[in-house]
Amino acid sequence: MSLIFFSIGMGILLLASFLCLYRISAGPTPPDRTVAIDILGTLMVGFTCLYAMYFNQEFYMNVALAWALLSFIGTVALAKYLEGRKFHE
Amino acid sequence: MNETIGLILIGIGLAFDLVGTIGLVRLPDIYNRLQAATKCVTLGTATLLIGAAVYSGLTALGAKAIVCAVFILLTSPVGAHAIARGAHIFGIKLWEHSLGDAYQDRQENQGSQL
Numbered sequence: 001m002s003l004i005f006f007s008i009g010m011g012i013l014l015l016a017s018f019l020c021l022y023r024i025s026a027g028p029t030p031p032d033r034t035v036a037i038d039i040l041g042t043l044m045v046g047f048t049c050l051y052a053m054y055f056n057q058e059f060y061m062n063v064a065l066a067w068a069l070l071s072f073i074g075t076v077a078l079a080k081y082l083e084g085r086k087f088h089e
Numbered sequence: 090m091n092e093t094i095g096l097i098l099i100g101i102g103l104a105f106d107l108v109g110t111i112g113l114v115r116l117p118d119i120y121n122r123l124q125a126a127t128k129c130v131t132l133g134t135a136t137l138l139i140g141a142a143v144y145s146g147l148t149a150l151g152a153k154a155i156v157c158a159v160f161i162l163l164t165s166p167v168g169a170h171a172i173a174r175g176a177h178i179f180g181i182k183l184w185e186h187s188l189g190d191a192y193q194d195r196q197e198n199q200g201s202q203l
Contacts, residue, residue, distance in 0.1 A: 009100075012103045012107050015107065016109075016110040017101050017108075019113060021108055030177060031172060032118045035122055036113060039109070039113060042108060042130050042134050042165060043110075044136050046102070046153065053150065058149040058150040064153070065160070069160070072165075072168055076171050079168070079171035084179070085090070
């Protein structure tokens with residue numbers, strides 16, 4: 001993977017992340033922010049995968065796996081909070 | 090050959106990611122934003138991870154990328170469904186030009202809480 005391809009890919013993901021950050025800061029309702037946080041967590045997995053490929057460090061894929069797990073748990077917890085329920089129901 | 094296919098898959102995934110987040114910013118309603126962003130970004134990131142697996146072959150990086158892609162394809166729709174249900178119960182109104190609310194109609198017909 002060449003440096004130009006890596007830079008373009010990272011630039012696209014960075015632009016997408018800034019669009020997500022705009023929606024987090026300007027979203028009118030709480031579910032909008034929750035959706036943007038979920039999408040940002042999924043984008044971070046892509047960041048980490050590109051980084052691991054370019055520097056040929058397979059260790060970073062462990063970070064991507066853990067990030068995907070924690071992002072899913074956080075999304076489900078925020079959705080339960082939006083429903084107005086306790087966590088043991 | 091494998092490297093070219095992998096790079097093409099990664100490019101497709103990046104394009105889907107960018108289009109999904111543009112939809113997240115531009116669409117008018119929480120439900121529209123949810124369907125645009127979640128579907129596009131899930132498919133884009135899964136394609137990126139599969140492209141990484143094709144690019145690097147059967148190494149530790151490729152195997153972990155495939156596991157991560159399967160996990161994202163399984164869990165992201167579940168999270169999106171939970172957010173949509175939470176937003177509906179939270180009381181977010183639909184966009185004024187939306188055509189119908191099948192979830193609420195079903196609730197009223199059956200008289201159930203779900």
